[in-house]
Amino acid sequence: MTDLAIAATGLRKSYGDKTVLDGVDLAVPHGTVFSLLGPNGAGKTTAVKILSTLVSPDPASGGIRVGGHDLAADPQAVRAAIGVTGQFSAVDGLITGEENMLLMADLHHLSRREGRRVTAELLERFDLAEAAKKPASTYSGGMKRRLDIAMTLVGDPRIIFLDEPTTGLDPRSRHTMWQIVRELVSDGVTVFLTTQYLEEADQLADRIAVLHDGTIAAEGTAEELKRIVPGGHVRLRFTDPAAYRSAADALREASRDDESLALQIPSEGSQRELRSLLDRLDAAGITADGLTVHTPDLDDVFFALTGGAKVPHQPHQRKETAR
Numbered sequence: 001m002t003d004l005a006i007a008a009t010g011l012r013k014s015y016g017d018k019t020v021l022d023g024v025d026l027a028v029p030h031g032t033v034f035s036l037l038g039p040n041g042a043g044k045t046t047a048v049k050i051l052s053t054l055v056s057p058d059p060a061s062g063g064i065r066v067g068g069h070d071l072a073a074d075p076q077a078v079r080a081a082i083g084v085t086g087q088f089s090a091v092d093g094l095i096t097g098e099e100n101m102l103l104m105a106d107l108h109h110l111s112r113r114e115g116r117r118v119t120a121e122l123l124e125r126f127d128l129a130e131a132a133k134k135p136a137s138t139y140s141g142g143m144k145r146r147l148d149i150a151m152t153l154v155g156d157p158r159i160i161f162l163d164e165p166t167t168g169l170d171p172r173s174r175h176t177m178w179q180i181v182r183e184l185v186s187d188g189v190t191v192f193l194t195t196q197y198l199e200e201a202d203q204l205a206d207r208i209a210v211l212h213d214g215t216i217a218a219e220g221t222a223e224e225l226k227r228i229v230p231g232g233h234v235r236l237r238f239t240d241p242a243a244y245r246s247a248a249d250a251l252r253e254a255s256r257d258d259e260s261l262a263l264q265i266p267s268e269g270s271q272r273e274l275r276s277l278l279d280r281l282d283a284a285g286i287t288a289d290g291l292t293v294h295t296p297d298l299d300d301v302f303f304a305l306t307g308g309a310k311v312p313h314q315p316h317q318r319k320e321t322a323r
């Protein structure tokens with residue numbers, strides 16, 4: 001358990017008679033990104049708050065260790081090891097970005113000189129040097145989020161909790177944030193990331209856990225999760241009804257869509273399977289007018305596991321990949 005950055009067994013939390021977390025196990029190795037994925041109200045923030053000592057777990061919970069420290073016995077040591085940026089930013093809008101950073105440096109008892117050095121370095125790193133002397137209230141959403149993370153890094157935490165770090169950000173700011181996360185991890189930092197964005201988990205996380213009804217509905221790498229749901233197929237489209245009929249005769253396992261002259265063949269989309277399919281079409285002297293490969297994505301997994309909970313639209317996500 002001690003070689004994990006975060007280890008929790010049987011995490012439980014209820015508010016009144018509402019059970020939010022009903023026995024959640026978490027194991028996050030050092031230097032990895034772990035993503036807790038779930039729809040609104042699934043309990044992601046509650047999990048972050050418990051792991052970062054802001055909220056107590058129910059007494060029936062099992063042990064929790066963060067950064068090698070027992071959370072119940074030594075919350076101070078846990079606090080010293082972690083950084084948290086929540087959905088509600090710690091940024092004070094009335095003072096400048098630089099002043100926000102220096103305030104954090106003070107809180108971490110850095111000397112004036114060291115505080116200035118760290119502040120300058122982080123503002124530069126997060127592309128905020130130019131705006132450093134402007135009130136934070138004038139910053140864009142992306143800049144505020146970057147300042148928030150920069151402030152978290154003043155104390156050089158080895159474990160960082162990012163609670164929905166890109167919610168509400170435009171695509172460019174979201175990509176910048178992803179880059180920041182990747183750099184943190186390449187520096188050996190462990191990142192515990194909550195998100196509603198499937199693509200974000202897919203892009204960043206070494207392991208993903210889907211939280212549903214207070215428990216982990218599934219956990220694994222993005223690839224492992226995608227394998228849980230069936231649905232991979234190749235779709236062939238025809239314009240000539242005669243060619244369509246011959247193809248349907250040659251590919252008996254295909255499901256037919258007579259109206260749009262399309263055939264759907266179950267397939268993992270591997271090179272070998274595609275080659276064999278094309279060979280069969282060639283052998284029958286059939287040419288399709290269009291061929292697309294559909295592989296299940298995290299959307300499919302999410303919908304399958306959480307019973308069709310609504311997920312924000314992902315503009316970058318494509319289910320159909322033309323080959």
Ligand SMILES: Nc1ncnc2c1ncn2[C@@H]1O[C@H](COP(=O)(O)OP(=O)(O)OP(=O)(O)O)[C@@H](O)[C@H]1O
Pocket residue numbers: 015020038039040041042043044045046047196
């Ligand atoms: N202090 C509280 N008192 C009562 N209920 C609470 C409290 N904090 C959270 N809850 C409830 O617990 C549930 C989980 O909330 P939580 O904020 O952890 O979800 P979430 O997965 O982070 O959702 P979101 O994506 O909307 O932020 C919600 O139903 C919420 O109303």
